[in-house]
Amino acid sequence: MIIEIETLSKAPIYEQLREQVLLGIASKKIARGEALPSVRRLAADLGINLHTVNKAYAILCEEGYIVMDRRKGALVAQTVGGGEEFKGKLAYQLRLSAAEAVCRNISENEFKRICVDCYRNAQSESEIGEMSCQK
Amino acid sequence: MIIEIETLSKAPIYEQLREQVLLGIASKKIARGEALPSVRRLAADLGINLHTVNKAYAILCEEGYIVMDRRKGALVAQTVGGGEEFKGKLAYQLRLSAAEAVCRNISENEFKRICVDCYRNAQSESEIGEMSCQK
Amino acid sequence: MIIEIETLSKAPIYEQLREQVLLGIASKKIARGEALPSVRRLAADLGINLHTVNKAYAILCEEGYIVMDRRKGALVAQTVGGGEEFKGKLAYQLRLSAAEAVCRNISENEFKRICVDCYRNAQSESEIGEMSCQK
């Protein structure tokens, strides 16, 4: 699994890192129960600070996607609980994306198609291409 | 149309403002060509800084959702161009949402259902309920 | 309200800080809705690092005791939700304290008396005396 940080992006590094790990977990490039790179190791590999990686891991941990094991470091969680809170957040994000789509005259069917494509894409292990995503 | 700002939210106020306007446009609570409240007026009504409203309008303008008319103030754009750049951003957002859904074991069908629900919800004029959306 | 940090203590500074704020809120030395000192201000006053104060505030925020307002800084929360999770943690702490009391032959009545004393003490505004608390 390759993690790429875009230092030019407006999005904070720890956020990008969180997203990359999330995409990695979803696409099963990192299996459930498997260990993520250690904080120091990843920081060194990416050429960023230890604390930045730490923060990304802490957020993922808080969200339930990973667990910090005292002995083995950071592990991908076997199961992710707390579905209700998540669904609220998910619905909010999607509603916003949908609102933009509506404003741009994207039909319900096309929106649905894009969503399904993204879902399958997130599941598969295809690499992420260049995205013009400032934020 | 009622705009609510949550100063406790992690999301910056100008971002919340942008989102609220976007939801308003999508749900046709503000019609195409219609004028948004003036910067001063909205700032006063919401009890926020004038520059904050300005920033939100500037972003919406830059994204093409509204146009700034020197005489009439901010108007909802009749048509929104620049579809390609937008689709890239949309796909990125959706892929991330989808990745989270995959991690949480939400099936493709359920994800699709939620997406469609959100699309219809964004189109309709129903108010947005309480969403636990820190970010 | 006076906050004292014991740099000799084994307990981390951010933990001590969290406790002091908690005691201040309980004893109403800081009222609900009132603002706490800014991160920088408190760090300067206590002669500790900004990030340390930040962490203490972040934990209190996460626990629901305070809220971070984008404009007014850190405020004491009006209401603290999430009772169930808290009660589990509280019961665990108390069970441990009780176990130690049992081992030391402290009777149920004496334990109850101590607990009630502590409750009233936490409510009142009396200052905390010197406690031989390494951990």
Added chain:
Amino acid sequence: MIIEIETLSKAPIYEQLREQVLLGIASKKIARGEALPSVRRLAADLGINLHTVNKAYAILCEEGYIVMDRRKGALVAQTVGGGEEFKGKLAYQLRLSAAEAVCRNISENEFKRICVDCYRNAQSESEIGEMSCQK
């Protein structure tokens, strides 16, 4: 008596171990004068490091709950002295728990009830249920 170690917990293993033993002594699952498992044995059973068990035993010994006998290993102490120092620590812990309870609007009576419940629970031999105790 069954000891369970949670390597995912934020609490260090030696601390968890100390707590489990304490709960075992209080509930009389281990009688006064009885021998605890040997350091090597317990370390092997729990799959943890020998030094970790050693540290837990050393702390319990220092606190007076157990005594180390060169021949018989670790024995539960017949009597536990040093009450005053302990009471200071106990009062500090309880005051903190009480402060949290006050902040959460738990009444004195309810707090008292919980304390008594915990005391009796610590005395009885009932197993500890699942506690969401990160700290």
Added chain:
DNA sequence: GTGGTCTAGACCACG
């Protein structure tokens, strides 16, 4: 002015 982010470098606790 506020908090948020990031860096660099240090020491310690844990296992």
Added chain:
DNA sequence: GTGGTCTAGACCACA
């Protein structure tokens, strides 16, 4: 070796 804590100092976003 791991992560946790703390420091000092920097820049930026926000309002």
